[in-house]
Amino acid sequence: MSTCPGCALLCDDIEVVVESGRIKETRNACRRGAARIKGCINRLAPTIDQKPSDIESAIKKAAGILKDSKSPMLFGFSNSTCEAQVKGIQLAKKLGAMIDDTSSFCQGLLIEKILQKKFRTCTLEDVRNKADVLVYWGSDAQDSQPRHLSRFSYFPRGESRQRGYEEDRIAIAIDVRESNTAKICKGHFYRIQPKGDREFILALIDALSGKVPAYEPKKILELAAILKKAEFGVIFVGIGLTYSIKEDFDILVSLADKLPNFQIMPMVGHYNMRGFNENLFKETGFVNRVRFHDTAVHDDKYSIIEALREKSIDALLVAGSDPLSSLTRSLIRHLASIPVICIDPCVTMTSKIAAVTIPCAVSGVESGGTAVRMDGKKIGLSKIIESDYLTDEELLVRLMGAL
Amino acid sequence: MGIDVGKFLKNPEYEIKITTFRDIFQVEAQERDRFGKDYEKLSACIVMSKNDMEKMGLKPGDRVKVANNNGSIVVEVRESKRDEPGGVAFMVNSPWSNVLVSDDTGGKGLPDFKNITAKISLVKEEITSLESLMEYFRKLKQV
Amino acid sequence: MVTVLEIYQLLPKTNCKICGESTCMAFSVSLLGRKRKISECTPILEVNFKKQKEKLEALLLPSAGAEETGMIVHPELCTGCGNCVVACPVDVANDPKGAAIGCAPTNDKVIFRVVDGKVVASNIKECRRFGKNRVLCYACIDPCPTGAIEFV
Numbered sequence: 051m052s053t054c055p056g057c058a059l060l061c062d063d064i065e066v067v068v069e070s071g072r073i074k075e076t077r078n079a080c081r082r083g084a085a086r087i088k089g090c091i092n093r094l095a096p097t098i099d100q101k102p103s104d105i106e107s108a109i110k111k112a113a114g115i116l117k118d119s120k121s122p123m124l125f126g127f128s129n130s131t132c133e134a135q136v137k138g139i140q141l142a143k144k145l146g147a148m149i150d151d152t153s154s155f156c157q158g159l160l161i162e163k164i165l166q167k168k169f170r171t172c173t174l175e176d177v178r179n180k181a182d183v184l185v186y187w188g189s190d191a192q193d194s195q196p197r198h199l200s201r202f203s204y205f206p207r208g209e210s211r212q213r214g215y216e217e218d219r220i221a222i223a224i225d226v227r228e229s230n231t232a233k234i235c236k237g238h239f240y241r242i243q244p245k246g247d248r249e250f251i252l253a254l255i256d257a258l259s260g261k262v263p264a265y266e267p268k269k270i271l272e273l274a275a276i277l278k279k280a281e282f283g284v285i286f287v288g289i290g291l292t293y294s295i296k297e298d299f300d301i302l303v304s305l306a307d308k309l310p311n312f313q314i315m316p317m318v319g320h321y322n323m324r325g326f327n328e329n330l331f332k333e334t335g336f337v338n339r340v341r342f343h344d345t346a347v348h349d350d351k352y353s354i355i356e357a358l359r360e361k362s363i364d365a366l367l368v369a370g371s372d373p374l375s376s377l378t379r380s381l382i383r384h385l386a387s388i389p390v391i392c393i394d395p396c397v398t399m400t401s402k403i404a405a406v407t408i409p410c411a412v413s414g415v416e417s418g419g420t421a422v423r424m425d426g427k428k429i430g431l432s433k434i435i436e437s438d439y440l441t442d443e444e445l446l447v448r449l450m451g452a453l
Numbered sequence: 454m455g456i457d458v459g460k461f462l463k464n465p466e467y468e469i470k471i472t473t474f475r476d477i478f479q480v481e482a483q484e485r486d487r488f489g490k491d492y493e494k495l496s497a498c499i500v501m502s503k504n505d506m507e508k509m510g511l512k513p514g515d516r517v518k519v520a521n522n523n524g525s526i527v528v529e530v531r532e533s534k535r536d537e538p539g540g541v542a543f544m545v546n547s548p549w550s551n552v553l554v555s556d557d558t559g560g561k562g563l564p565d566f567k568n569i570t571a572k573i574s575l576v577k578e579e580i581t582s583l584e585s586l587m588e589y590f591r592k593l594k595q596v
Numbered sequence: 597m598v599t600v601l602e603i604y605q606l607l608p609k610t611n612c613k614i615c616g617e618s619t620c621m622a623f624s625v626s627l628l629g630r631k632r633k634i635s636e637c638t639p640i641l642e643v644n645f646k647k648q649k650e651k652l653e654a655l656l657l658p659s660a661g662a663e664e665t666g667m668i669v670h671p672e673l674c675t676g677c678g679n680c681v682v683a684c685p686v687d688v689a690n691d692p693k694g695a696a697i698g699c700a701p702t703n704d705k706v707i708f709r710v711v712d713g714k715v716v717a718s719n720i721k722e723c724r725r726f727g728k729n730r731v732l733c734y735a736c737i738d739p740c741p742t743g744a745i746e747f748v
Contacts, residue, residue, distance in 0.1 A: 051700075063700035077711055078700040080676035082477050084713030085484035092486060155563050178698060192677055192741055193477040200678040205739060206698030207688065215683070215739075226472050226567075227543055228535040230741035234679070244472045244541060244568050293567050297559075319475075339562065353562030374590060375487070375547075378554040378564050379524050386593035398487065399548065402587060403594055477675045481713070 052432035055129070055414025056083030058318035058424040059174075059195045059202075066434050073415075073435060080196035087415055087434065090396035094409040105408065109445065112367070112391040112406045113452035116145055119365035119389075123148040125354050126371030126393075128320035131419030131431060134443035135322070135329045138369060141450050148341045148363065151326045152371055154353045159299050160292050160316045161327045162337040164426075168303050169314035172284065173425045174201075177315070179208035183280035185222045188247065188290020189317040192230035195424070198317075199234065203284070210282075220276060224250065225290060238276075240269060247294040251305050258308040283312040289319075318424040321414065325422035358384045367391040369442055370413075374399035393442050411439035419443070464575040467509045471499070471519070471553065471569040473546040488583060496547035497580050498529045499573070502537030506530065509573065516580060521571040524552035526581040542573075548586050600624045606652045608639045627656060631728075665725040666747045669717050676713040679739035684708055686722045708736065715744065 053062040056079065065077040066087060076084045096108040103111075116122050124142045127135050128151050142149035153161060164171050177184075184203050191198035199205055204221045211218040223232035224240045224247075232239045242250050250270075253263035257274035277283060287302070295301060306314055318324050327337035334346035339353045350356055354373065357363045358381040365388055366373075374382055375398065385400075392404035395412045411417045416437035423429050440448075479495035486492060499519060501511065511517065515530045526549050533543070544550040546566065553569045603624040610620065615636045617623040626632040634656065635641065640649050681687055687695040687706040694702035701709055707719050720726065724733040725747065736745050 065700070075712055077709065078678070079713060080477075080678065080710065081481050081674070081713035082484070082676075084676065085481040088485070090485060090487075092488065155566070159563070190475060192675065193480075194475045196477060196675050196677040199739075200682045201698040205679055205682040207692075207696050214688070226541060227474055228537070229474065230675070233535075233741040234739060241538070244470055290567060293563070293565065296561065296563050350560060350562045355556070355558055355562045355564060356560060359556055359558070372487075375551075377551065378556045378566075379552045379589075380556040382590060383593055386590050396487075399583075399587060399590070403590055 052087075052434050053414060053421075053429055054079045054083035054087060055321045055412075055421070055431060056080070056086040057195045058321050058324060058422075059197055060321060060421055060423045060429040060431075061197055061201065062429055068435055071435055082196055086412075089412055089415065092397040094392075094394050094397050094401055094407055096409060097404075097407045099405060100402075105440065108406050108408045109448050109452050112408065113449055115365050115389045115391060115405060116147075116367065116449075117453060119145075119147075119363075121148070121363050122365040122367065123150065123352075123354065123357055123363040124367045124369070125150050125373065126152065126369040127326045128152045128323035129370035129413065130322060130326075130442050131413050131417070131421060132322065132325045132329055132428075133419045134369070134413070134441065134446060135326045137443050137446040137450070139330055139333050141446055142340075143342045144450060144453065146342050148339075148352045148357060149330070150338050150340070150352060150354045150357070151323065151330075152320060152376070153323050153327055154338045155355055155377075156289055156320075156323065157287075157292055157316045157318055158327065158338045159296060160287055160302075160314075161318075161324055162331075163299070163303065164314065164316060165327065165331050165337060169306050170312070171315060171425070172313040173427055174203075174315075174423065176282075176313070177208075177284055178202045178206050178211075180210050180282040181208075181284050182211065182218060183220050183222070183276060183283035183312075185224065185277075185283065185285045185312075186231050186235065186317075187224045187285055187287055188226075188292070188294060189286050189288020190225070190227075190229035190231045190290075191286065191288075191317060192234065194288075194319050195317060198286075199231070203286070204234070222273070222276070240273065245294050247291050248298065248301060251295070251301050255301075255305055255308055277309060277312070280309075280311050283309065284315055285309075285312055286315050286317050288317045316424055322421040324424055324426065325420075328422055328426070355381060358382075363388065365389050365391070367393070368400055368404075369393045369446070370395075370410075372398035372400045374403065393445055395439065408445055409439055410442040410445055411437050413441065417441040417443075465510075466572045466574040469505070469519075469571055469573045470541045471544055471550070471571055472541055472567045473544050473550045473569070476545045479545050479547065493580075493583050496545055497526070497549050497582075498531050498545070500531045500533050500543040502533050502539035502542075504537070504539035505542065506532060508539075509575075511575060516576055516578065517573050518576045518578065519553060519571045519573050521553055521555075521569070523555050526552050527576055527578045529580055544569075548583065549581060552581075552586070600628055602655060603627050603652065606648045606655070607637065608645065610639065612639060614638050627652075665720055665723045667717060667720065667723065667725070668746050668748055669715055670744045670746070671714040673742045674714040674744035675742060676710045676715065678708075678710050678715075680715060680736035680745060681706065681708040681710060683735050683739045685733070685735055686719075686724060690722070717745075
């Protein structure tokens with residue numbers, strides 16, 4: 051059995067058929083996972099200034115860039131093993147650099163609150179065994195964590211949920227779009243307007259407090275009645291909800307306080323984003339957006355978004371991420387003007403403009419290690435096939451050595 | 454030779470709200486080859502309700518320019534398979550949708566990726582390719 | 597999809613009862629439901645019905661790609677989420693320690709498995725839509741948001 055590094059569900063029941071060192075077939079992995087395991091067609095090669103090079107020279111050049119930089123940032127890490135993340139944090143410390151990861155513009159807000167124990171939370175095994183009311187809020191698990199409903203939440207039989215989903219569980223979707231997940235929650239789909247989550251939460255808090263909500267009272271009261279009856283409820287918070295209430299995230303804490311039988315679970319995309327958050331939290335007490343001076347300082351201005359907007363960094367090391375693809379165009383202007391070091395298994399948009407590119411193994415396929423599932427459980431990754439590529443962990447160690 | 458009046462008439466523009474979503478088929482295409490045709494096809498599109506398409510005179514497969522202060526792209530119109538009330542259009546999260554996202558974060562480090570307002574109009578231009586997005590970034594680099 | 601009337605039009609329409617049904621119409625219903633075989637209508641096996649028999653056989657051939665239960669899997673629509681694997685009551689009964697609790701199937705008796713990110717159906721004869729006591733089960737269709745499984 052192997053672990054799938056396709057998303058933060060980290061399904062560890064995958065069978066992979068390997069024939070003469072190559073992956074022939076995957077079993078049990080979803081479409082997303084199978085694609086990750088089978089890999090990309092354009093592997094990255096070592097380059098300096100977009101010209102072919104070798105690993106040693108590329109590492110040397112990268113070390114030079116970082117040494118010359120007055121204000122470097124290390125970014126990415128959500129597709130890296132915990133072991134590589136720890137090395138990345140060490141490197142940032144050594145350089146006095148900023149370090150941030152994709153959670154900074156994804157689920158960081160939520161995971162921070164979970165690690166600070168502002169929410170009750172549980173494991174996915176708890177969900178399978180106990181949960182009777184499931185709320186997918188701003189989350190389309192079917193497309194982002196495709197086996198979430200089948201492995202843990204809705205469809206499986208669990209210890210206290212022996213009769214299956216038809217009788218023992220209710221799945222609810224609250225979303226702007228009738229997603230594939232919402233389609234499964236038929237009869238319990240609540241459509242909201244973009245940025246309408248706050249209004250919906252406030253109405254729900256009213257309904258749970260015995261007041262008549264100002265907004266869609268009939269639907270909200272009906273939903274509140276279902277939530278009140280739950281023995282073990284879970285709200286799966288997707289980035290739809292996180293983005294929408296980012297200005298006043300504490301209203302979700304207020305809602306959770308009104309729902310004593312409910313747990314909050316972050317829906318995480320990248321397979322080890324939560325791992326980065328936990329590793330940095332352990333080291334500094336913060337989940338992202340940190341700058342190391344004598345101590346670790348956390349500030350929004352150390353987020354990749356603000357650092358690029360304020361042009362406060364003069365070099366960027368990217369590990370296992372593609373900011374050129376995932377950031378807004380206006381922010382990329384500064385990114386294009388500074389030297390970028392790109393460590394990735396595949397050619398990315400970012401690697402195409404990087405000053406230095408260093409190929410690495412696909413973690414969880416060509417190298418093992420550990421990662422943290424969306425619920426906080428540590429899961430072992432598998433080395434499914436051999437490869438000549440160095441892991442990102444090894445590359446970061448070498449880079450540190452070259453400094 | 455008559456004057457081609459159509460040349461001077463601009464197609465009507467409509468204001469539209471856009472939210473982004475994730476599509477497993479697009480993610481699969483990205484995993485395999487983010488510079489491939491499949492990824493482009495599954496990313497460079499906007500999904501709209503039948504209502505909105507009728508209101509704006511758009512048909513599935515039409516090419517539209519979607520533009521705001523942050524940038525402009527040409528993508529293909531798809532009709533939503535669901536019974537949507539309209540008022541909101543959907544784009545898969547991608548480098549295309551990111552062209553339209555504002556970087557106005559109030560200093561909080563988190564842009565409104567899922568809350569986009571833009572103008573949409575029918576055009577004859579080619580769909581914005583990933584290569585043309587890359588070209589834009591490469592030019593930035595040379596400046 | 598084939599209709600009862602289409603089948604009836606090709607039968608001898610003599611209501612001879614040899615097949616065990618009271619009328620040719622009733623036999624058509626049974627043929628469509630695959631409860632009976634064409635060969636149970638002995639009159640149609642005779643030479644003068646040869647053309648009708650051939651047409652009938654063609655009509656009753658499972659649709660292209662369809663299994664004997666009429667199940668068609670559209671791999672291009674499938675996301676490999678495995679909802680059908682876990683929701684199928686046959687899979688639950690045949691694999692209580694695997695598919696039933698959301699894990700990977702632990703034996704070969706299950707109907708649904710996910711291979712290369714797409715669902716594959718096997719052991720079709722175990723499907724509740726097959727055999728003598730069949731029921732019109734929707735357990736694999738309902739949990740599929742993309743319409744990747746259908747019965748024809």
